[in-house]
Amino acid sequence: MKLYGGIEAGGTKFRCAVATSPNSAPVAKLEVPTTTPDETLGKVIGFFKEHDLKALGIASFGPIDLRRESPTYGYITDTPKEVWRNTDLAGLFERTFGVPTAFDTDVNASALAEARYGAAQGLSHVIYITVGTGIGGGALVNGEILHGLVHPEMGHLPVPRHPRDAYRGYCTFHGDCLEGMACGPAIEARWKRPASDLPIDHEAWEIEVYYLARGICAMVYAFSPQRVICGGGLMNQKKLFPLIRRQVVEMLHGYVQDESIIHHIDEFIVEPGLGNRSGVVGSLELGRRAEADTAVSWQDSNPVNSHSR
Amino acid sequence: MKLYGGIEAGGTKFRCAVATSPNSAPVAKLEVPTTTPDETLGKVIGFFKEHDLKALGIASFGPIDLRRESPTYGYITDTPKEVWRNTDLAGLFERTFGVPTAFDTDVNASALAEARYGAAQGLSHVIYITVGTGIGGGALVNGEILHGLVHPEMGHLPVPRHPRDAYRGYCTFHGDCLEGMACGPAIEARWKRPASDLPIDHEAWEIEVYYLARGICAMVYAFSPQRVICGGGLMNQKKLFPLIRRQVVEMLHGYVQDESIIHHIDEFIVEPGLGNRSGVVGSLELGRRAEADTAVSWQDSNPVNSHSR
Numbered sequence: 001m002k003l004y005g006g007i008e009a010g011g012t013k014f015r016c017a018v019a020t021s022p023n024s025a026p027v028a029k030l031e032v033p034t035t036t037p038d039e040t041l042g043k044v045i046g047f048f049k050e051h052d053l054k055a056l057g058i059a060s061f062g063p064i065d066l067r068r069e070s071p072t073y074g075y076i077t078d079t080p081k082e083v084w085r086n087t088d089l090a091g092l093f094e095r096t097f098g099v100p101t102a103f104d105t106d107v108n109a110s111a112l113a114e115a116r117y118g119a120a121q122g123l124s125h126v127i128y129i130t131v132g133t134g135i136g137g138g139a140l141v142n143g144e145i146l147h148g149l150v151h152p153e154m155g156h157l158p159v160p161r162h163p164r165d166a167y168r169g170y171c172t173f174h175g176d177c178l179e180g181m182a183c184g185p186a187i188e189a190r191w192k193r194p195a196s197d198l199p200i201d202h203e204a205w206e207i208e209v210y211y212l213a214r215g216i217c218a219m220v221y222a223f224s225p226q227r228v229i230c231g232g233g234l235m236n237q238k239k240l241f242p243l244i245r246r247q248v249v250e251m252l253h254g255y256v257q258d259e260s261i262i263h264h265i266d267e268f269i270v271e272p273g274l275g276n277r278s279g280v281v282g283s284l285e286l287g288r289r290a291e292a293d294t295a296v297s298w299q300d301s302n303p304v305n306s307h308s309r
Numbered sequence: 310m311k312l313y314g315g316i317e318a319g320g321t322k323f324r325c326a327v328a329t330s331p332n333s334a335p336v337a338k339l340e341v342p343t344t345t346p347d348e349t350l351g352k353v354i355g356f357f358k359e360h361d362l363k364a365l366g367i368a369s370f371g372p373i374d375l376r377r378e379s380p381t382y383g384y385i386t387d388t389p390k391e392v393w394r395n396t397d398l399a400g401l402f403e404r405t406f407g408v409p410t411a412f413d414t415d416v417n418a419s420a421l422a423e424a425r426y427g428a429a430q431g432l433s434h435v436i437y438i439t440v441g442t443g444i445g446g447g448a449l450v451n452g453e454i455l456h457g458l459v460h461p462e463m464g465h466l467p468v469p470r471h472p473r474d475a476y477r478g479y480c481t482f483h484g485d486c487l488e489g490m491a492c493g494p495a496i497e498a499r500w501k502r503p504a505s506d507l508p509i510d511h512e513a514w515e516i517e518v519y520y521l522a523r524g525i526c527a528m529v530y531a532f533s534p535q536r537v538i539c540g541g542g543l544m545n546q547k548k549l550f551p552l553i554r555r556q557v558v559e560m561l562h563g564y565v566q567d568e569s570i571i572h573h574i575d576e577f578i579v580e581p582g583l584g585n586r587s588g589v590v591g592s593l594e595l596g597r598r599a600e601a602d603t604a605v606s607w608q609d610s611n612p613v614n615s616h617s618r
Contacts (some may be wrong), residue, residue: 061568077564125457141450148434148533149567156530156564158523160469160485173564176469214467221465222531224457255465255482257372257387258458
């Protein structure tokens with residue numbers, strides 16, 4: 001039986017799956033650490049060669065090139081992970097397997113998966129952010145994945161500094177952008193111990209919540225999303241959710257007069273409905289859409305890559 | 310001959326026009342100050358009654374209600390301008406003239422007008438910001454006007470504080486958000502004289518450019534637009550453009566690797582192609598689309614109001 005293949009290409013590990021449909025239990029799975037392109041991609045290709053693929057979706061860490069007309073379409077571009085710079089992902093898999101292959105950011109794929117199968121079903125304006133070793137954000141706007149000139153880079157939104165925070169920031173590009181102040185390594189650098197060692201009543205979390213709330217407010221003012229889904233390793237600390245929600249409501253200060261925010265913030269800022277599977281399910285869904293681009297529903301009539309320029 | 314009617318409903322004045330097509334010279338125009346709804350809307354209705362309308366577009370200051378299913382669809386909602394709170398605009402004109410009537414934010418309409426007739430022709434991902442007595446931003450994403458839960462409120466993006474700026478901010482909701490720090494009244498309050506009295510080498514402009522550049526960077530990271538158009542009274546000070554461009558490039562710090570930003574920033578951050586007519590042309594274009602929602606081009610097949618929820 002022909003299967004959909006999906007790759008969540010992360011900075012720490014690659015998670016691969018083959019499945020009959022994006023949200024069904026995978027027929028097979030593989031996790032390999034992200035080391036060098038040769039080593040990691042070799043194992044990934046080996047895995048998929050054991051299966052009969054009908055389409056493949058790749059949800060990648062970035063920055064990536066999504067411009068169909070670009071000579072480096074399908075590449076990871078200027079990532080801080082040097083050995084992965086200028087790595088052709090989509091082209092490699094397309095040539096190797098000869099099946100319809102879709103390519104997008106991990107967070108865009110997660111937003112898509114959550115809107116189709118998870119915590120944002122039926123919604124057309126959705127933000128997915130991941131908070132972990134980095135911070136990233138993907139968006140669905142009018143039911144379509146957002147690209148634009150390149151793709152969103154919401155981890156790098158400028159944020160006001162917490163009044164008691166003198167940390168200079170972890171981002172090699174911007175210092176004190178959202179990612180620079182609130183990613184896992186920033187917490188560790190600021191407090192000289194891993195985030196996982198900091199008790200929930202530690203000041204670290206007040207500062208973390210401050211930055212994440214400001215980032216989410218920026219997304220609310222920019223996109224006016226119907227829901228914001230927060231995933232990633234740091235968000236496994238579930239106690240952060242009520243703190244973030246309270247701070248977002250305080251910060252918006254009644255300006256956005258909508259029931260979803262004023263009375264239902266618990267349903268506005270939420271955990272991923274797919275748990276840590278959003279990225280993999282998203283990659284399978286990208287594969288499904290790459291295959292189904294002749295279908296007629298509103299979702300399928302706009303294949304993900306048709307708006308990349 | 311039947312004409313399109315357009316209303317740019319601004320906080321200072323209402324600008325109205327009737328025209329055979331959105332970007333042709335208007336057959337007739339009216340400007341009335343924004344006083345009370347009774348007085349201002351009475352004059353506007355009087356003006357349009359002298360013409361034979363086929364459709365009407367309204368591009369309004371906000372916040373406004375764009376949710377088609379809402380009992381207050383078409384209303385100005387919680388504006389700081391108290392006498393205009395909860396004013397039904399779209400319903401009033403629809404009932405009075407009985408023609409297809411479209412309703413959107415002034416800045417969304419301006420983004421639409423610039424993409425169709427102005428400085429962003431042929432582009433699908435466009436930001437229009439206005440900097441004047443307030444700051445607002447509209448967006449075209451995948452060629453469609455952005456609504457979402459409510460509509461974008463980019464004037465209220467959180468921004469980092471300029472290191473030498475102790476001004477507490479003008480925004481009654483947030484204090485030191487983008488609008489709070491960079492709108493015309495904020496400049497006047499910070500320096501105790503009107504912005505127009507401050508020479509271009511005054512420190513005021515360095516601080517102004519700092520905030521506007523950070524706001525634009527936030528929009529770039531959120532939307533990845535192909536072009537950012539800056540209009541509004543303050544931007545008539547053309548010397549601000551090169552300063553803003555330079556600061557945006559510095560702030561992005563090479564992170565967004567695209568020719569448009571690295572080599573063509575002059576074409577990335579631009580003046581409105583329609584000058585101060587973006588809003589009025591946008592309102593006429595909204596009217597044209599309200600009438601033409603059976604047409605077949607990509608722009609017409611997605612009438613503006615079909616994505617408001």
